[in-house]
Amino acid sequence: MDEDAVRQIEAMPKVELHLHLEGAAPPDFISRLAAEKREDISRIFRRDGSYAFEGFVHFLKVYEAATGVLRRPEDYARLARAVGEELAANDVIYCETFLSPDFCGGGDVDAWRDYLAAMEEAAAEVERDLGVTLRFVVTCVRHLGPERARKSALCAAETAGRRLVGFGMAGDENAFEQKDFAWAFDCAREAGLRLTSHAGEWRGPEEVRAALDHLRVERIGHGVRSVEDPALVDRLVENGICLEVCPGSNVALGVYPRLAAHPIETLRDRGVRVSVSTDDPPFFHTSMRAEYRGLARTFGWESEVFGELARASLDAAFCDEETRARIAKRLTGERP
Numbered sequence: 001m002d003e004d005a006v007r008q009i010e011a012m013p014k015v016e017l018h019l020h021l022e023g024a025a026p027p028d029f030i031s032r033l034a035a036e037k038r039e040d041i042s043r044i045f046r047r048d049g050s051y052a053f054e055g056f057v058h059f060l061k062v063y064e065a066a067t068g069v070l071r072r073p074e075d076y077a078r079l080a081r082a083v084g085e086e087l088a089a090n091d092v093i094y095c096e097t098f099l100s101p102d103f104c105g106g107g108d109v110d111a112w113r114d115y116l117a118a119m120e121e122a123a124a125e126v127e128r129d130l131g132v133t134l135r136f137v138v139t140c141v142r143h144l145g146p147e148r149a150r151k152s153a154l155c156a157a158e159t160a161g162r163r164l165v166g167f168g169m170a171g172d173e174n175a176f177e178q179k180d181f182a183w184a185f186d187c188a189r190e191a192g193l194r195l196t197s198h199a200g201e202w203r204g205p206e207e208v209r210a211a212l213d214h215l216r217v218e219r220i221g222h223g224v225r226s227v228e229d230p231a232l233v234d235r236l237v238e239n240g241i242c243l244e245v246c247p248g249s250n251v252a253l254g255v256y257p258r259l260a261a262h263p264i265e266t267l268r269d270r271g272v273r274v275s276v277s278t279d280d281p282p283f284f285h286t287s288m289r290a291e292y293r294g295l296a297r298t299f300g301w302e303s304e305v306f307g308e309l310a311r312a313s314l315d316a317a318f319c320d321e322e323t324r325a326r327i328a329k330r331l332t333g334e335r336p
């Protein structure tokens with residue numbers, strides 16, 4: 001594909017469904033905040049200023065160390081504004097970000113309300129000033145266990161609304177089982193929240209089945225290893241389950257050795273609804289523009305494919321219908 005075509009593809013309007021808010025924090029944002037608080041977290045950075053980690057488990061530790069400097073609602077509001085700027089620079093017009101009451105108030109509902117209010121205000125500014133519509137999905141953290149997940153679900157249920165639209169689970173897939181979190185997901189569902197869970201990133205297709213069976217989610221975070229089980233792929237297609245695929249993250253963490261070996265093309269060919277996201281972009285040296293560029297160059301996807309991808313992502317978004325219609329117009333180039 002010629003470079004002009006790639007440049008046009010890169011600049012297309014985008015919908016991103018899988019972005020961890022703290023994981024999107026630029027390293028210089030975190031190091032500045034640490035300096036303001038006179039904390040030394042230099043161990044989590046390489047000399048070139050990027051985040052330093054080796055492998056998934058270490059990544060989770062560095063993630064939590066970086067998150068440790070975010071301690072007040074105002075810190076999170078600043079972060080949401082910084083992430084909004086990155087999204088705007090990548091032509092993302094709609095994004096769902098994961099928020100964790102575990103980090104924002106330690107699972108206490110009143111403290112969480114203050115954090116959420118600050119982030120909602122920041123999101124309104126980002127929408128007004130940068131044209132990026134943000135929606136929030138509360139995530140529990142799997143390796144912190146089902147008790148903490150209950151608290152997160154209660155926080156989410158108490159504050160569900162126009163901006164907080166979903167509930168999910170992230171974290172270490174090797175800790176506990178999906179079914180251990182059924183109470184949290186039931187609680188969130190009863191509050192009207194839409195559901196997604198990380199599965200099939202590290203563990204195999206059985207994890208994706210467990211998320212569908214026990215947590216009754218309608219989207220799967222990653223889910224790429226579903227490709228190993230044709231019957232599961234059929235089920236994803238039949239039930240219109242959307243996979244929140246993060247190719248750059250999977251390559252950076254070694255789930256696949258390189259983009260050409262990534263199953264996104266096969267999953268799409270089989271008719272699975274896939275979306276494309278960055279997960280934790282500065283950690284994985286990626287961005288939505290870089291993801292689009294990589295997919296165009298590696299798989300030869302033309303602009304029509306990216307147009308379909310954005311539309312399929314928007315169809316799987318957890319926002320209300322009025323918002324979906326407004327974003328759909330912007331995807332086709334109409335001004336709101």
Ligand SMILES: O=c1[nH]cnc2c1ncn2[C@@H]1O[C@H](CO)[C@@H](O)[C@H]1O
Nearest residue numbers: 020023060098100139141170171279
């Ligand atoms: O790629 C990922 N896979 C699984 N869990 C992740 C990934 N990136 C971040 N988190 C987890 O998400 C939580 C906050 O939303 C963090 O606790 C981190 O453990």
